[in-house]
Amino acid sequence: MSEEGTLVASGVTHSFAGTKVLDGIDLRVSRGSVVAILGPSGSGKTTLLHILGGLLTPDAGRVDRPFERPAFVFQEPLLLPWRTARGNVAFGLAGLRLARSERLSRARTMLVKVGLGQDDAVLYPHQLSGGMKKRVALARALAIEPDVLLLDEAFSALDVGLSREMQQLVRLDAQERGVTVVLVTHDLSEAVRLADRVIVLAGRPGRIATRLSIDRPARLRDDAFVEAEIRRIAALEAIRDAFRPTLSG
Amino acid sequence: MPRISWRRLAGGERRWAVLGLGAVIALWEIGHRVYGDFVLPSPLATIAALGRLGASGDLWPAVVTTARDALSGFLAATLAGSLLGGLAGRSTPIRAMLQPIATLLIGVPAIAWVVLSLLWFGGSGLAATFSVAIAVGPVVFAAAVQGTRTVDGGLRTMARAFRVPFGAMIVDVYLPHVLSYLLPALGTALAMSWKVAVMAELLSGTGGIGDGLAAARAEVDTAKTMAWVVVVVALLLIVERLVIEPVRRYFETWRHGLPGEAA
Ligand SMILES: Nc1ncnc2c1ncn2[C@@H]1O[C@H](COP(=O)(O)OP(=O)(O)O)[C@@H](O)[C@H]1O
Ligand SMILES: [Mg+2]
Numbered sequence: 001m002s003e004e005g006t007l008v009a010s011g012v013t014h015s016f017a018g019t020k021v022l023d024g025i026d027l028r029v030s031r032g033s034v035v036a037i038l039g040p041s042g043s044g045k046t047t048l049l050h051i052l053g054g055l056l057t058p059d060a061g062r063v064d065r066p067f068e069r070p071a072f073v074f075q076e077p078l079l080l081p082w083r084t085a086r087g088n089v090a091f092g093l094a095g096l097r098l099a100r101s102e103r104l105s106r107a108r109t110m111l112v113k114v115g116l117g118q119d120d121a122v123l124y125p126h127q128l129s130g131g132m133k134k135r136v137a138l139a140r141a142l143a144i145e146p147d148v149l150l151l152d153e154a155f156s157a158l159d160v161g162l163s164r165e166m167q168q169l170v171r172l173d174a175q176e177r178g179v180t181v182v183l184v185t186h187d188l189s190e191a192v193r194l195a196d197r198v199i200v201l202a203g204r205p206g207r208i209a210t211r212l213s214i215d216r217p218a219r220l221r222d223d224a225f226v227e228a229e230i231r232r233i234a235a236l237e238a239i240r241d242a243f244r245p246t247l248s249g
Numbered sequence: 250m251p252r253i254s255w256r257r258l259a260g261g262e263r264r265w266a267v268l269g270l271g272a273v274i275a276l277w278e279i280g281h282r283v284y285g286d287f288v289l290p291s292p293l294a295t296i297a298a299l300g301r302l303g304a305s306g307d308l309w310p311a312v313v314t315t316a317r318d319a320l321s322g323f324l325a326a327t328l329a330g331s332l333l334g335g336l337a338g339r340s341t342p343i344r345a346m347l348q349p350i351a352t353l354l355i356g357v358p359a360i361a362w363v364v365l366s367l368l369w370f371g372g373s374g375l376a377a378t379f380s381v382a383i384a385v386g387p388v389v390f391a392a393a394v395q396g397t398r399t400v401d402g403g404l405r406t407m408a409r410a411f412r413v414p415f416g417a418m419i420v421d422v423y424l425p426h427v428l429s430y431l432l433p434a435l436g437t438a439l440a441m442s443w444k445v446a447v448m449a450e451l452l453s454g455t456g457g458i459g460d461g462l463a464a465a466r467a468e469v470d471t472a473k474t475m476a477w478v479v480v481v482v483a484l485l486l487i488v489e490r491l492v493i494e495p496v497r498r499y500f501e502t503w504r505h506g507l508p509g510e511a512a
Binding site for chain 1: 409
């Protein structure tokens, strides 16, 4: 029933200390596609992403993960404080059989791609701004040339221009190599720019409130299209319901 | 590396250090004037006694023996303590089993270990090494447990997510953090090692500074006793400076300016 390389979750349910946070999540992400998980904070997006990536075993349900080289950008940067930016990117490559010099040169190249130059590469995390740390984390993930990329609010600490640039980088990289991307966000415009399909999580425990698809190919989405699409989606009853609890506090 | 520390010390800290040391020597001299040669020989007389020890050829072999006893015990304690501590930090059953034992061992007075190990190992050089290792090991163990337990769970998850091999996990995720707990403990452990080694030598009479102290006591030679004390302290300071301090400085680069870490 499943095509080659499809990430499939069925009936995924999970609790923390007796409190159910995810309930009956069904989800398919076909190879090379981009799926956005959208929802208010606390709706279980991070938990679902960790389950999809195999970092957390759900209480119930099953997940097929037909991939070999997953890469994460976590909600927190999670950089080693005792390693420089370059050392941190190289650390992500420790699982690949590469010579040390090869690792470092890959790390340097990837840092340049996320806009961090020679001078930034030798800084320690406590010397980097929040946005720079996020970009180091992104570079660490992209550097391993993953077959699936799991992004948890990867662009949220960045200012608008930079965030657009990084989104572009991920999109191009994913398209070029046919990477499957699952990205978690609470930002509708991010979802509309990048995703082929969007699932909206809402409520406690989190359930899938609605599913959307965005049909125009990502590279053809201009600002006008994105704006119109955001307006269309934001007007949907299901979306308004999903985000209502956070709006009213 | 030492150059950095001297420059920083010269900024004013060093002046205070010299002042403190000067005060001790002044008090020593005053004590000497008040109580006389027998109770407290003057600093100069102590230096002279030290010179005689050197000239007689007793000094160097004693230093070598004590260093061997203290450092071999310290090394054994460090290896066993950090290995077991690391395991105990990661595994609750192992921790539950080992922690009470460590507490028990810490409770035994060092001098009791000396007596026991003399009974067990007799006059062989092993008695001092064993006493040091068993007295100091639990201190290292406790620090290693604490360090391993407090490793950032997020970083562990991250390393797991990137499928980082076991060796890199230990070296890059655990070790730097654990060392921030371990290094201060190792400083304390090292100082303890010298004391216990000297104590064991004093009772076993198999050479070393402790043996020298025992001889000085038998000869009722206070100046010689003081000279041996100066030797132990000097040795301790030298090893601190040469071993512990450079390692500490190396691992401090990234900590400089971390929240909660005074720069
Ligand atoms: N490790 C954990 N232990 C206990 N509760 C957790 C843990 N992680 C998340 N939660 C709870 O699960 C719910 C969903 O969290 P999360 O998946 O982080 O949501 P989101 O990413 O959408 O903000 C929240 O109520 C949160 O408090
Ligand atoms: Mg989250």
